[in-house]
Amino acid sequence: MWFLWAVIDRLGPSGRRTGDGLLDEAALERIARGDHDALAELYDRHARPVYSLALRILQNPSDAEDIVQEVFSQAWREAARYDRLRGAVAAWLLTLARSRAIDRLRARRARPENAADHRAVVNVADLGLPPDLQVLSSEQIACVRAALGELPVLQRVAIELAYYEGLTHVEIAARLEQPLGTVKTRIRLALIKLRDALAGAV
C-alpha cells in the first residue's frame, strides 16, 4: 500500500504523560473557564518548585514570592492559550519562573547601586550544593543533582552561570576568564553528562 512506504524509523514514541501531567492539563482547562479551585490545586502542586527556583536565582525570599505571584497570575490569564504541544505544565510554569526571575536579576544588575551584587558567583566553593538537600520525588531529579555535583568544577560553574544566573556564553567566558570555545565545550560536555545521568535513572 502506498502509504506503507513511509518507512520512517526516526520518530520515537511521543512523550508519555504522567498522571500528574494529566491532572495539570485538566486543571488548566478548568482555570480557562474561571475555576478558582483549579488554580489553588495547581498552586498546591507547583508553588514549591516554582518558589525554590526563583529563590535560587534571586537569593531573596520576597523577590521570589513576587515571581510566584506573577507566574500563577500568568497561568490564570493564559490557561486558555496553553498548548500542550509545548510540553508539560510543570515545565511551562518553571520556564515562566526562570525567565521572569532572570529578567529581574538582569534589571537588578543593570542598576548601578547594585553593582556590588555580583555575589559569590566566582567563588566556586560557594556553589557546592548544600548537603541537606531535600530530595524531590523524582529519581531522575536526584540523579541529575548528583551528577551536577560530580561535574568538574568549571563545567558545573559554567552550567550554573548560564541556567541560574542568566548569563550568555559570552558573559560566562568573560566572567571565568576562559576562551569562548572552551566555555562552549565545557557546557556541552556537562550537559551530555547530565543527560546521560537522566537517561540512566529511567
Added chain:
Amino acid sequence: MAGHDQLDEQAGLYVLGALTPTDRAAFEAHLATCADCTAEVRSLSSVAGALAHAVPQSEPSPALRARVLASVGAATEPEVRLTASARATASLAEAETRRRKPDATTGRVPVRLKPDATTVPDTTTVRAHTFVPWLAAAASLALAVGLGVYAAQLRTRVGDLEVRLREATLRADAGDRQIADARRTAADAQSQVAVLSAPDLARIDLAGQPAAPQAAARAFWSRSRGLVFTASNLPALPAGRTYQLWVLTAQPAPISAGLLRPDTSGRANAVFDTPPDIPRPTAMAVTIEPDGGVPAPTGDKYLVGLAN
C-alpha cells in the same frame, strides 16, 4: 546562514538560554529545518527541566498562597490588548468606508474622525477582535522549538503591513486597488498566524530521502485552519516538473495538499487550506511530479515524515 557544522554546540547553549540574542535568532532559523539539531535540543531540554528542579527546595510562606489566589479573583477575564495592527486593520475599513461614501453634493470624500458604525463591514469588526489573540498566541508559541523563526517572520511582516495600511489610510485618494492589495497581503499573513496559533496545531518533520538527502521540511497542521509548510535544501526542479505535497491519512489514497516551488536557494514556504473532513494525517511526503501536479503520486519521494 551558518551551516549545521558551526551550530552543533549551540543546542546546549540554546536550552540553557545562554545564547546572545543574535545567536539565538540564527539558531532558531536553523532549527526550523534541521532535524538533527531539533532532536538534540529536545533531548537536552530534559536536562534544563531537571536543572529547574535541582535547586534546594524550600516552602514559600503560607500567606503567599492567599495572596496569589486573591490577586486573580478580581481579574477573571483574559487580557485583551488592542495592538497597532488591529488598529491599522480597523482604520483600513474606515478608509474604505470613506471612499465609498463621497459627499453627494461636492463629490468629495468627507473627512471623518470616526468610522460610521453602520457602514463598517461586520467582518472587519470580527477580524479586529480575533486577530489580536492570534498574534499574542503566535508570540507565545515562539517558545516552542522551531517556531521562533515563524514568529519573527510574522512579526516583521505584520510590522510592514501596519505601515502600508497606515499609508493607505492616510491618503484620502488611495486607489481601491492599493487597498485591495494591502488587504490581501494582510489576509495572507493572518492565515499563517491563524494556522500557527491553532489550538489543534500538530507538527510533522520531514526528512530528506535518497533523492535529496540534504532536504528537510517542517509542516504545521491544523484541521480547522490549514497547513503551513516550509522546506529547505530542495534540489532545483528540472523544466516541466514540480514538487507536490501529499497528506497521508487512514484513507488508502494520499491526498494532494498542493504544489511547491523552491526559490533559487532551495527554500519553499507555503500555506495550504486543509480539505474539509480530512482525517488526521499520519504522514506527509513530497514527490517530484509533472508540472501542474497529478491526482496520485507517481514520482520519486524527496521528503517523508510521520506524525507523532
